[in-house]
Amino acid sequence: MPLMSEKQKEIIVTDGSQENRKTAYSKEAKFDDAFHLPTRFAGLNKLVLRDMNGTNTSPTFYLYSKDKISEFLKNPYTNEKNIRNAVIYIYGASSHFRRLIQYFSSLSDLAYVVSPHKIDTSTAKPQSIRRNYHKVLNLLSSMDIKNQFAKVLTVCLREDVFYGTMWVNTDSIIIQQLPSDYCTVAVVEDNVLNVSFDFSYFDSNSQYLANYPPEFTTKYNLYQKDRQGMKWQELDSPTSFAVKCNNDILNYAIPPFAGILREIYDIEDYKQLKLTKTELENYAMLVMKLGINSDGEWEMDLDKAKEFWRNLDGILPEEIGSVLSPMQIDKISFEKANTGDTNTVSEAEQNLFSAAGVSSLLFNNAKASANALQLSIKADQAMTFGIVKSIEGVLNRFIRAQSYGKNFKITFLDCSPFNRKECGDAYLKACQLGIPMVSYYCASQGLGQDEMDCMNFLEDDVLGIKGRFIPLQSSSTQSKTTTGNDPGRDEKDIDELTDSGEITREEE
Secondary structure, three states: OOOOOOOHEEEEOOOOHHHHHOOHHHHOOHHHHHOOOOOOOOOOOOOEEEEEEEOOOOOOOOOOOOHHHHHHHHHOOOOOOHHHHHHHHHHHHHHHHHHHHHHHOOOOOOEEEEEEEOOOOOOOHHHHHHHHHHHHHHHHHHOOOOOOOHHHHHHHHOOOOEEEEHHHHHHOOEEEOOOOEEEEEEEEEEEEEEEEEOOOHHHHHHHHHHHOOOOHHHHHHHHOOOOOOOOOOOOOOOOOEHHHHHHHOOOOOOOOHHHHHHHOOOOOOOHHHHHHHHHOOEEEEEEEEEOOOOOOOOOHHHHHHHHHHHHHHEEEEEEEEEEEEEOOOOOOOOOOOOOOOOOOHHHHHHHHHHHHOOOOOOOOOOOOOOHHHHHHHHHHHHHHHHHHHHHHHHHHHHHHHHOOOOOEEEEEEOOOOOOOHHHHHHHEEEHHHOOHHHHHHHOOOOOOOOOHHHHHHHHHOOOOHHOOOOOOOOOOOOOOOOOOOEEEEOHHHHHHHOHHHHHHHHHO
């Protein structure tokens, strides 16, 4: 497969910082090594994330005030890291925000179909196509796409960009997430975003260098020789990639739901106000009035009145206070009138989902309507499917890099748990009309092509299920004839007939 030339690589970062982001392919590292697959841990099927017996740093979380977040959003380019730290914290602290992200990430089953690509069917050799086809299926099966790329979806919806690299061996392909604070996008190759990595990361995290593919050690050594010119280096493709939610903004990362962080803070503020209001409503005060006669003298001895008051105050619970006063005390209440009272917390939650662009009907709303839900989900699914198409580009580039994969491509279906039946019915109807979409129908129902082939072999050739499982004979599985040799169902018993049915039988 011919490699791309330097001219075919599109440089998309054109600001003044580009001089400080020189990549390795412009110097020692040659682009001819772009398809080199890492071989470290070739015999292992695991990825070491942390050495528990070594030095480990605990994650740091950042809680910003609502005013700080508003300030960050005024200039998202310079505050990229702060905004990302804010959404990571809110994702763990707010059940509303986490549920919103998980809802969007669930809008795709990541069901896919592998199909031939750019093949002349008049001269193609079926045996060769079949052999390469199964190799591609085995390659994708080793990736565990539905599990690993579901995490990619979640990160993209939360932080906007997922930066990753692959550990490749014969049994499995493991995707490792790179630290976002030290990654950026500077190059687009084959319509896929490439990762440029800041190798100064390992100056303070050298203990983690062994936990990255060998490429990182090689390029870190280049950085140590030229700390200024080789600080930012482009990672090798197709094993390293970036998937971005906001593909129309490539110069910086902006989390797609960063705009609702202030609404999340509003919910907490209203909850605190409601709690304070409820606590105030639970308090009471008892007033012991000490009267004064017309001569201006106490009606009771003051010391004796104080003794009575102390006795009363000593037995009252904490929520009830007492006071001894010679004056009239009027009640001052902070309660709202019953008429026109609104649930501010509920309103704040609805405002949150409205600001996110989704219907609050999806999240325990009493006015839920099936029609409104379906239309809202379809609109939301378009956003998630845009990220899935970017993942499709990453996988197709990786497939084309293999000698056996140049004539195959992967296609993700716009299918989710919410429209699986609708997709399945459409593909089944196409199959009934003779359109070759059996693989699409099986994929939409959760049965991949590799599983479909193996299960068909197991049930037909190994177990012979279809030949051994014969339905019981009944009126629904065979035709029966009456005494007149006319086909029809069995006669009903006399007690099952209506009056008109009895008359009809007697006449016959």
